[in-house]
Amino acid sequence: DTSGSSDDGESLTLHVHAAASLAEPFDEIGAMFEQQHPGVEVAVNYAGSSTLVEQILQGAPADVFASANTANMDKLVDAGRTASAPVDMATNTLEIAVPAGNPAGVASLEDLADPEVALVVCAPEVPCGAATRTVQEAAGLELAPVSEEQSVTDVLNKVTSGQADAGLVYTTDVRRGGDAVEGISFPEAQHAVNLYPISTVEGAAQPELGQEFVDLVTSPEGQQVLAAHGFGGP
């Protein structure tokens, strides 16, 4: 049985749908949860938050949904598929990512307006792009990016591969990029703090376990893991 939705008591699978940016902390929290609940397997489906909402609405087995923004969590709420009120579990703020060595010599947000700098940002249609727009307006800057990507991951990849001189990504992404990127924080980032809500899903196969997973994430233990990967507190 690969669907994992069996409740024959032998082994239970908890289906967690989490935004791709949560991959590393959630892998760790999942392992912790499995340790605390012998016989339970945590299966995390990582993808863009909007894809996850769509998949849950189309019938993907789901116990927990962790979104990278409130807009997508709201979609699930509006569809009546949340089992409890969503809880904010983390925040994330924008940071400038530059390739190792900072070849374009970027030092501040203003430098990104330089037409010589190949800047990559998220498209306004996706959450990180909305945040970028807010920051840009707060700083009164006119940025001319060479690309407006679908996801923050695509932005990060353009920077790590050296295609772009700079990109606007979340703090956690700079950390994920490892040695290939350097992060430059800037004060305007505080104008666009991104909230990560988490909720159990209506119609879940494991409602109690789901709630326990949400509780673990919001517990000090879980928060510590998130912080270790660069996330801010709610």
Next chain:
Amino acid sequence: MTLHLHADVPSRGVDLRLQVPDGGTLALVGPNGAGKSTVLSLVAGTLRDGHSRVELAGQLLTGPGAWVPPHARRVTTLSQDPVLFPHLTARANIAFALRARGVSRARARGEAARWLDELELSALADRRPRQLSGGQAQRVAIARALAAAPQLLLLDEPMAALDIDVAAALREQLRHYLAGRTAVIVTHDVLDALTLADSLAVLEGGRIVEQGAAAELLTRPRSAFTARFAGLNLLTGRWDAGAVVLEDGSRLPAAGAHPADASVHAAFRPAAVRPVADGGLRRTVRSLLPHGDLVRVRTEDLAADLSGQQVAAHALRPGAPVRLAVPREDVATYRA
């Protein structure tokens, strides 16, 4: 297993009726496009066009409200191309036909071996078609067709792609196997018609222009095509006291007895024609071509096979006038 056919395919301008008695072999001859292939496709069931009717051994195969698919007709076609299945050995090709009619695997193997033996193919049993010569492949195709035990065999120029020697040998074998089997053969070769068929139908423009016993038709042709096919000269005129009076008034002495003024055909072999100094038929030489050890001289409407000496003595060359005579006893006449 008598075949009754009414071929009526307006799209190809074919409208004719044919019949082949049980055990008989009918040769279909005629120029390209005369409708020979149409007839074969109708009988084989690969053509369903028009308002045709095919009845074999009392069963309506094609007709109003009737349609027996090709595989259920028990009509097998053997064509110029042996169409041996390239992925099967000679033996397996023959066994295929046996298996197709329900013979068990074990018996099919034995029977295939018998057929291979019969056609002197045993040494080639395990060869694939591409390892066979044209004649060998065609022999396998014959064995395979016969192994299918068809009620009617269709032969579509079966020897056209073979070397002369091979064709002659195969013709003999076919003659043996066609005896007693009902068959239709389409051919461009008079030898096929004479060797293999009892009756002959000459097709032109989708119609039958001559029909009858093969030997009779080919010795007493009535159309220019049949005469050319049979290798004979054919003239037509009125009978007048031991001679045929042609359209231009010239007289061709001939054997036969007919009422005066009767319209008659005169047929004679090119080898019987000789050039003469006086009398004879006045013609103009069109071409000279070697013909075996003789020279075939063609005029407007006649062919003559002459020796080199004759050609030289009468100074025959294209454009030259010539007078041609035929011994009376070599000119067969019959009512037109």
Next chain:
Amino acid sequence: MTLHLHADVPSRGVDLRLQVPDGGTLALVGPNGAGKSTVLSLVAGTLRDGHSRVELAGQLLTGPGAWVPPHARRVTTLSQDPVLFPHLTARANIAFALRARGVSRARARGEAARWLDELELSALADRRPRQLSGGQAQRVAIARALAAAPQLLLLDEPMAALDIDVAAALREQLRHYLAGRTAVIVTHDVLDALTLADSLAVLEGGRIVEQGAAAELLTRPRSAFTARFAGLNLLTGRWDAGAVVLEDGSRLPAAGAHPADASVHAAFRPAAVRPVADGGLRRTVRSLLPHGDLVRVRTEDLAADLSGQQVAAHALRPGAPVRLAVPREDVATYRA
């Protein structure tokens, strides 16, 4: 434009030398697999195997250190399949050959029209190959080949795929065009050899077994293949006072004058053979086949064209003994 060829292709067991003088036409005959195609491919430049040498009009086309690609050889092949370009009209097919040798577009159009006219194809100028009959297509192919103005024309069974009538007409046209052109023709048809070629080479097993003037070779064949190809009976024996003494001791009276005991060939037409009650050569009938208006009777080694009366009078049927005689003057003899 003399052709000198040394074909040496060990992988196909071919090793022979040939020569065609300027303006001459050589016929290559022989059983399947004798090496005829290998010779043509070597000359055309589509085969580069072995240690062969091809020299045309003084230029080394294939040889040690020399290799002229096919398109630069000015050697054009005309085969059984006309290989007309299917996307071009008859006119454009001919114009292609002209354009290929650098003729301007305007002149090519005019010259193509001339060729179409010459071969009576003008009415078909704008047809595509699939709208042409076999004979028409082959005439376009001839026009196209001639329009290429090759130094050497290779003909690979050019009439093999045509109806008898069409083949005969085309043979005449080819004869006209080959006069004065250097050409090699591969054929299975004695008519082609006699009509089109001045010299003849008989190939067997990759070697030349007979070679000489076509007319001479075909009236005085020296091999069984050549005799069969020429349609003659061939016997070999010792000369003894106006007769050929065969191996079994029987005597065949024959024309000629040779030293006593000389080894000689005797050749005679099947039509010259007649059955006799006494004497003659003792043979057994193998098969009877209609042959024009006669019957071709085959024995172990002889063929006889007899009338129906003769067959009936001597009760000839497969297996029956027969005594065959030939008028002395019809038996040509020559030193073996």
Next chain:
Amino acid sequence: MSSLPRWVLVPALLGGGLVLLPLLAVALQVPWGRFGTLITSDSSLAALRLSLLTAGVSTLLCVLLGVPMSLLLARARVPGLPLLRALVLIPLVLPPVVGGIALLYTFGRQGLLGRTLELLGVQIAFSTTAVILAQTFVAMPFLVISLEGALRTAGTRYERAAASLGARPSRVLLQVTLPLVLPALASGTVLSFARALGEFGATITFAGSLQGTTRTLPLEIYLQRESDPDAAVALSFLLMLVAVLVIAVARRR
């Protein structure tokens, strides 16, 4: 001897370079020292195992369903066949993500068939079955395009000969038609397998990405890019290697 004009080499080499250089570039990026370790990690092995299993089953489905489709497209004479052929080939050119959306609309819980299937207790989306469906959807046209062309080229003369010998249609199909197009069938099968193995967009959209259940090798590569780019490159190279082997085997005659 080839009789191609020599200038043909220039664009041919340019084109070859355009395709081959990127493959070489990936090979150069592979961290060869860690290659073995990277491709034998738990998640890599799970992905490889799942990929081979699903691609195998998908290929089987492609053959079982695609061969009859090819036969109909090549042999049947009904009006509208060109349109049908075009429709069947769409997955070949559709962005796989759109293909995944289309599959969701069909087999998803609220999809065309999904509701009925749900009532019957069958859950397809986000299961290994969904991966197989997605792969079959994108890979089938490769089989059809290979086989249909071969069936047309082979023509019907052997089939007509077999029927003339009295063989029923099933016998003709199994003993004549299919053996004759075996090379094309083999080649189409292998192309389908390779395409199924490389399938990404439709899978992630329709089946999700769950280790051991729906996370095939391409999805694992995509995920690894985030955390361990070296592993992603190593797995990409592995995938390319399998694809080359598989195509080389398929196209050899």
Next chain:
Amino acid sequence: MSSLPRWVLVPALLGGGLVLLPLLAVALQVPWGRFGTLITSDSSLAALRLSLLTAGVSTLLCVLLGVPMSLLLARARVPGLPLLRALVLIPLVLPPVVGGIALLYTFGRQGLLGRTLELLGVQIAFSTTAVILAQTFVAMPFLVISLEGALRTAGTRYERAAASLGARPSRVLLQVTLPLVLPALASGTVLSFARALGEFGATITFAGSLQGTTRTLPLEIYLQRESDPDAAVALSFLLMLVAVLVIAVARRR
């Protein structure tokens, strides 16, 4: 008449359903009332325009480079040809994202050729050129696979006849070989165009996404899914429509 056994219909219809139902499902989801508005928005039109332009140029490149490659693969007689053919066909089966990574490693600013190109003042990253390169990379094998098969099937007898008439290789190629395989060339060209039009993964990985410069229709569809799913479905349907038309034209004989 078709002589297929009747049971062939069952799997054929199942397979047809598997491919056709999802297409139907998308059609049913299209918000027909707003269809016109959705596909004529600024961003949709910019994406459509860019897609047609880049797919057109890519197709031209596929023909210019792919025809010579097909000729070499079909006619040249050198050892290792099956391997070369397999390598050239890889993009057919490679997950496009991996293709994009491979292109990055080659033409990226720090790639194999990218550094040299950068020194020469050629900037490929984030340009329309990058989109065209990505599309050409993934679409070329479609042209090669169509044309090479046709060239093999057509054989060399017309070419040999043309050479025998004295035609030089270039004349043979342009006036005999190519006209003879014109149907396959047309079909391969149209398949390439369709594939280029649907290209997504390699483009987003290699070229980025900027309205009017690199954001083609598939990227626009993907982006619209985030903000306006109705628009995404409408654009998907438009893309399918173009693909069907294009393939139907290509495969009609």
